[in-house]
Amino acid sequence: MNAPDDIDRRLIVATQAGLPLVPRPYDMLAGQLGVTADEVRRRLAAMIERGAIRRIGAVPNHYALGYTANGMSVWDVADARVDALGEQVGALDFVTHCYRRPRRLPLWPYNLFAMVHGKSRDEVDDKLQQIAALLGDACGARDVLFSTRILKKSGLRISA
């Protein structure tokens, strides 16, 4: 949980909007930071190693790939069973994110969140049936909140 040192922090600021689309991107970053390209790569590798970077790659827009049904499914699962069942729901191949979160009673009785993406709402509904079957009688109320508009998707932005 260490705060990044100054060079790591500047490397985050320099790459949070994206990696330069030039043939030698690490050399370009090295020039901006005043270090060598080897140092840039070593620091990126170290951040990957300790989990500060999940991966370096492309983040697709779900809609543009045809995943037009993006459902945040939410479930009220018995406290004593939610962790074991959450692991199983997270292991389903169509679930992209799965978390336990606090309830906000009385408005929000749900404590398990699982994101499910599909090319139609019917496809997502079929997948939700599989989750419901897995949760069985441990689950009371449930809902699914489909996204109908992306209002913002910039990702992390820390200030320079």
Add this chain to the structure above:
Amino acid sequence: MQPDPLDRRIINALQGGFPLCDEPYRAVAGSLGIDEAELIGRLQRMLDARVLTRFGPMFQIEAIGGAFVLAALAVPEDRFDEVAAQVNALPEVAHNYRREHALNMWFVLATETVDGIAQAIARIEQSTGLTVYAFPKEREFFVEMKLAA
């Protein structure tokens, strides 16, 4: 734009680990059987057309002392666009989606320090006059931000 089959191969190839070598685009292009300029050009076009929302390192800010928190608002329909603009104006708002529910606006706050979350929530409540419902994760079972293109 609709991604063509080569665009989709590129997206799939770039959802894993991008090489840490001198000429990483050349390395990936070689594995796809295309040239480097075509790969870079297609990435730029897909970013411009928002087929890709980003290309680069995906930071897990919690591992460097910061915080990510999911939060929601119940926005009156006649104020929805105005509130969306107020919320999106904060750089701490990393994503924001409209969803079908009484809680109809769901966004993720990403801040460099843990304390930054409460400050961002206070600013949103002040600018919108609405209550922010925060849903900090208590446990992460799985996160895989990959989708087959």
